[in-house]
Amino acid sequence: MHAPLGARSQMQFWIIQGLNSLSLGGLLFLLSSGFSLIFGLMRLANLTHGAFFMLGTYFAAVAMRTYTGLNIWVTALGAGLVVAAIGGLFERLVLTRLKTNPLGQVLVTLGMSFIISDACLVLWGGDSIPVPTPHNLQAPTRLFGFVFPTYRLVLVGCAVATAIALYLLMDRTRLGAMIRAGVDDRQMARAVGIPVSNLFTIVFCLGAGIAGAGGVLGGPILSAYPGLDADMLPLALIVVILGGIGSLLGAFVGSFIIGFVYTFGTALFPELAYIILFLPMIFVIAFRPQGLFGRVGA
């Protein structure tokens, strides 16, 4: 088929697509881990999550356009904190009022996502704004005679580091133990004196913050544009449905599966990528409705 391409450039194609899949998977993990954490503890499908991600990307695009040469890691930290603060305010001011109304909570997060995405459109216009790749990561890395975009490699590293950090937080710290107790049995956790309401706020801030920082790190690949939230949210939903809602490991595995499926689907069958995206989800729902790593009843 690809007569002019040698075996080596074929190989390069697969390697590059593989790396693209990994980096998309990493981004999806930054998005869906927070979603999954929030769902696990609060039983809340946070439909604002895509908007939090987009907010991070716009934050980076605008900050780095205004102050050229701004460090992307500093920006990610800043955006993470800002988005976490917005999320925390939203949780405290709105979501806590709807404790007894889970449907209302979902609708409110949906309303909030409309407000945020429209506000971004008003503030920053309809054109996409690129986020520059950091200078020191622009040069490609050469390994075994193949060329890799360095930034994507670093991005995968970031996602893995975040996954490890989250795992340690959940598994090794007092806070994590309290969150796990809240996930397992909220009323019992309250009864033994764990401040579950405060945990809600902490987890919501954490999830929103990771999404915001993820938005910054995804910026050089995706760039900021209106509708980014609507593009990312279904991917996050599919990831968590696939991996099991509320499971961190599920979010991790699901992210990379969807990263691969989506990247290769787009590269090989560009028109059908969305249908191919469906398939793993349908397959999992048919045979394991709780998701790959989900627990029954969760």
Place this chain on the structure above:
Amino acid sequence: MKWIASALFAVLLLSLPFFAGDFYINLASQILIAAIFALSLNLLVGFGGMTSLGHASYLGVAAYFSALLTSRYGFGHGAAALISIAGTIAMAAFFGTIALRATGLGFLMITLALSQVLWGLAYRMSNVTNGDNGIAGLTRPAPFGISLDSAGAFYWFALIVASFAFLMMAIFVSSSFGSSLKGVRDQPRRMAALGFNPWMIRWITFIYAGFWGGVSGLLFVYYNKYIHPTSLSITSSAEALLGVIAGGTGTLGGPVVGATLVLLLKNYASAYIERWNMLLGLVFLFIVLVMPTGIVPGLSKLATRFRK
């Protein structure tokens, strides 16, 4: 008293084209379409306890089917309508099989994900759907040789379809099947213990709701003579859901009232501001925080108190 009021309302509805201008007649047609759509969603949300955030799929897919069949493949409107509805029903059966593996928030997320995938398809598969440009230059059908091109004729057509839809859905929810649906909504385990099959009851309702969603989609594309991927978007699903919730879930009048309000708000607000999505979001916050049970149940509660 109640009968007189109903009769007056019916006469008002029927005679609207004689005294109203084209703008208002068209607005009324749009309200009728939105009302069918909201009513069909309410079968799921209100009577079935299944909150779907992907109901635009049925409206959009029926509309796209009809648009493609008539404009590109030379089908007549009658055959196109039949195939579109059959396709929508098949899709509802398939989506229902997937989404009903879960209940509650899982169901909501799956319906949302499925409809977002369709929305993405409508955008990306541009050699079929014409992508962001949408499909324009469509025609309205002429049932029994009567042209529907004038505002009044289309309004009467929409009124007939909407009345029939309202009647059929009213019969559906007041039938014994409707009672078992409400039973499954409130007490799925007891219903299962009584020998009912909750999954099957939900699935049939899902398909029935998809069917009426498809009918509203046909009217939608006939009215606009144009279809764009936004009809499949989450905004479209959310508008309908807002109508259902604002009007009052689980009532027959509620979705009609709610859909009317949402449509009027959208029409009048868009004359003054461009920010419909932001307004929609704010209205969502307002409705959920201030009147979570909706307008119609609120009013009827008020009415019973008044009578006493």
